[in-house]
Amino acid sequence: MRLLVLGTVLALVGCSRQVVQLEQGPREYVATDYDTVLRKWTRSEQLVSLAELDDLLTVTATFESWDFRWAYAIRYAEDYRLTIEQRRMLLERSLSDTREHHQFYVALYAQKHKFGDLKAKNPAWIVRLVDDQGNETAPSEIEKIKKPGAIEITYFPYTTPFRRAFRVRFPARRADGGETISNEAKWFGLRFAGAQGNDELVWEVSEG
Numbered sequence: 001m002r003l004l005v006l007g008t009v010l011a012l013v014g015c016s017r018q019v020v021q022l023e024q025g026p027r028e029y030v031a032t033d034y035d036t037v038l039r040k041w042t043r044s045e046q047l048v049s050l051a052e053l054d055d056l057l058t059v060t061a062t063f064e065s066w067d068f069r070w071a072y073a074i075r076y077a078e079d080y081r082l083t084i085e086q087r088r089m090l091l092e093r094s095l096s097d098t099r100e101h102h103q104f105y106v107a108l109y110a111q112k113h114k115f116g117d118l119k120a121k122n123p124a125w126i127v128r129l130v131d132d133q134g135n136e137t138a139p140s141e142i143e144k145i146k147k148p149g150a151i152e153i154t155y156f157p158y159t160t161p162f163r164r165a166f167r168v169r170f171p172a173r174r175a176d177g178g179e180t181i182s183n184e185a186k187w188f189g190l191r192f193a194g195a196q197g198n199d200e201l202v203w204e205v206s207e208g
Helices: 031-040 066-079 084-097 150-155
Strands: 004-008 040-050 054-063 103-112 126-133 141-145 163-171 185-193 199-204
Touching: 031 040, 031 084, 040 199, 054 185, 054 199, 066 084, 066 150, 150 185
Parallel strands: none
Antiparallel strands: 004 040, 040 054, 054 103, 103 163, 126 185, 141 163, 185 199
């Protein structure tokens, strides 16, 4: 069995992991707050084989939470010079979606290019939404972003030609009506697992 080590790509997410809050409600962001909010909701990890000094998987993901979407909408509205009414509609539509889905923007690099395709018939890596309460949820949709454009490259600057980009959506509720991220969760995350190992991106949740 290969010896694996889990490392953090510090340049992308900072030296310390920020604790997040999942509470909804109004925010008072301006466009210049976006980069700070992006860092707060972004995690990055590497899975490396020490035996072969090979980068098996590098994943960076942003959880498009209520808080993140508020900052994103304000930045987008400023960049595209939307009217107040257009901004209001954009914000309402985006926030409404968070009640139905947990969405992540994911950019990853795998050992081989084909291994990075999360939508492959037999993918090298499968992704699950997990939390510390034992919930594990499969995606309801994986959208492949074939050619990231100005929006992806600007708003998610870890997007590069060497990485594949996806939007991964999970249901906010299970079939029995329970939350896929428990209200009691101390952390939640994305788990990438496959024949070469497994890796988790973790968002720690602030108490209260």
